[in-house]
Amino acid sequence: xxxxxxxxxLYDPDAVYSTQxxxxxxxxxxxxxxxxxxxxxxxxxxxxxxxxxxxxxASVESSPNTTIATAAVGxxxxxxxxxxxxxxxxxxxxxxxxxxxxxxxxxxxxxCAYANGTTIKARHPLKNDYSVGSTVQSTRxxxxxxxxxxxxxxxxxxxxxxxxxxxAKWILTVNGNAxxxxxxxxxxxxxxxxxxxxxxxxxxxxGWIDGLGPDDQVDQGRRCIExxxxxxxxxxxRDNKADQxxxxxxxxxxxxxHRCQYDxxxxxxxxxxxxxxxxxxxxxxxxxxxxxVIRSPVAPVDEGGGGASQPNKRTxxxxx
Amino acid sequence: xATTAGxxxxxxxALVTAITPAKHAGQKFLAHREQSDFRTHSEKNPGGCLxxxxxxxxxxxxxxxxxxxxxxxxxETFEVVVAYPIDGRHGGKFLTGLDDVISSDINQIHHALxxxxxxxxATVLRLSDDREMDEQAGIAFAVIRxxxxxxxxLT
Numbered sequence: 510x511x512x513x514x515x516x517x518x519l520y521d522p523d524a525v526y527s528t529q530x531x532x533x534x535x536x537x538x539x540x541x542x543x544x545x546x547x548x549x550x551x552x553x554x555x556x557x558x559x560x561x562x563x564x565x566x567a568s569v570e571s572s573p574n575t576t577i578a579t580a581a582v583g584x585x586x587x588x589x590x591x592x593x594x595x596x597x598x599x600x601x602x603x604x605x606x607x608x609x610x611x612x613x614x615x616x617x618x619x620x621c622a623y624a625n626g627t628t629i630k631a632r633h634p635l636k637n638d639y640s641v642g643s644t645v646q647s648t649r650x651x652x653x654x655x656x657x658x659x660x661x662x663x664x665x666x667x668x669x670x671x672x673x674x675x676x677a678k679w680i681l682t683v684n685g686n687a688x689x690x691x692x693x694x695x696x697x698x699x700x701x702x703x704x705x706x707x708x709x710x711x712x713x714x715x716g717w718i719d720g721l722g723p724d725d726q727v728d729q730g731r732r733c734i735e736x737x738x739x740x741x742x743x744x745x746x747r748d749n750k751a752d753q754x755x756x757x758x759x760x761x762x763x764x765x766x767h768r769c770q771y772d773x774x775x776x777x778x779x780x781x782x783x784x785x786x787x788x789x790x791x792x793x794x795x796x797x798x799x800x801x802v803i804r805s806p807v808a809p810v811d812e813g814g815g816g817a818s819q820p821n822k823r824t825x826x827x828x829x
Numbered sequence: 830x831a832t833t834a835g836x837x838x839x840x841x842x843a844l845v846t847a848i849t850p851a852k853h854a855g856q857k858f859l860a861h862r863e864q865s866d867f868r869t870h871s872e873k874n875p876g877g878c879l880x881x882x883x884x885x886x887x888x889x890x891x892x893x894x895x896x897x898x899x900x901x902x903x904x905e906t907f908e909v910v911v912a913y914p915i916d917g918r919h920g921g922k923f924l925t926g927l928d929d930v931i932s933s934d935i936n937q938i939h940h941a942l943x944x945x946x947x948x949x950x951a952t953v954l955r956l957s958d959d960r961e962m963d964e965q966a967g968i969a970f971a972v973i974r975x976x977x978x979x980x981x982x983l984t
Contacts, residue, residue, distance in 0.1 A: 583920070584919065584920025584926070585920070587850075587851060587852060587853075587854040588853065588854040588855045589853065589918075589920065590855055591854075591855065630855065633918070634853065634918045634919075634920075636917075636920070638920075716864075719862065719877070720874045720876075720877040721877050722876040722877045722879070722914075723856050723877075723879040723880075723918075773874075773876075776876060777873065777874055777875060777876060780875055780876065780914075780966075780967045781875075781964075781965050781966055781967045782872055782873055782874065782875050782966050782967060782968070784873050787873070
């Protein structure tokens with residue numbers, strides 16, 4: 510998922526879920542401290558009363574916060590994705606971390622594709638060389654959400670809008686400077702999901718798994734599927750529809766599957782591997798299905814926020 | 830010992846697949862499934878072609894050097910083609926970094942097929958190696974040709 514995603518937290522009237530957190534992944538580096546976190550509804554000014562959404566204090570994630578051990582890493586090594594760190598604690602496949610050169614200050618963000626003890630592998634080859642002693646750190650800040658606030662039905666985000674229901678303002682110290690960041694989130698009964706696996710895509714579009722790029726083979730293309738799902742969500746936003754309100758998993762899956770193939774063809778075409786006919790066919794498959802289920806009154810949506818659904822409203826012709 | 834072009838090709842595929850590359854060690858050679866022409870398939874899908882390779886015999890057998898009437902010694906050209914997307918994953922050197930990766934791979938393939946091992950029943954001799962660049966499609970190919978001498982059965 511992209512760094513600036515709208516987070517979804519679950520409405521929890523029966524206290525079924527363990528503590529939920531608001532999350533900020535700081536793109537500028539590891540914060541040294543957190544001063545404050547404030548939450549408002551989307552339609553409320555900063556001067557108004559805050560929501561009592563959070564509990565306790567925000568904190569910078571304690572690990573990973575380690576260094577490169579054993580040997581230098583980067584393109585000068587035989588495997589420019591591999592690194593051995595002093596402590597493997599806290600590394601999670603799929604999360605992003607920052608590596609910073611000890612003698613020079615250059616840094617980059619990498620996605621963890623493999624973590625086994627102190628052996629870590631980035632999804633993509635590192636662009637720079639890093640010496641032993643260079644830091645590898647999480648840049649995540651979190652704050653717990655109040656269970657009683659999450660239990661109030663009035664706090665469920667409006668389901669009829671694709672825009673987030675809440676904003677959070679984080680005041681941090683990063684690289685010695687006090688800085689503020691904004692994140693956005695929704696309280697939902699159902700998180701937006703796609704339920705698509707790589708074999709699902711390969712069943713509809715044979716050869717899809719075989720054509721995965723080197724950085725996507727490690728997870729069989731699951732990240733490509735997530736990217737396609739985000740593209741589907743943004744198409745829904747353009748039609749003023751909320752992704753979390755769709756109530757037909759089969760339709761959502763099919764949309765994502767067609768989008769996976771279309772994204773593959775589009776990305777190849779943008780690299781110069783021009784196959785205009787294949788690209789047109791992929792676009793037609795995606796467009797046709799989207800028009801047929803989303804812009805026509807077919808896909809069921811939960812407009813009331815109670816969980817039940819009714820047929821979608823037709824998108825006006827002049828907006829198509 | 831008589832053998833076939835198919836058995837030699839399959840043995841060469843296994844030898845190349847077993848190589849641990851000296852550069853980008855985590856990205857091993859991956860045999861193309863031959864469901865379509867390799868170059869065309871790679872040009873249409875450059876993002877997924879890094880170190881995918883194809884080995885084909887070119888069926889250019891000439892007159893046999895030796896024949897007993899039931900077994901003949903023949904020579905045939907086998908072509909190894911390896912695909913590489915032209916991108917910036919080779920550090921700051923970009924195209925010259927790609928050149929270095931291709932050179933290293935050709936060296937390792939040649940070592941695997943001729944120096945360290947040869948397919949059973951075959952003598953492998955390198956004829957040529959070349960690099961083909963299609964910058965518009967964003968793809969490069971390493972092309973290595975071998976002359977393979979082997980005995981094939983006529984019965």
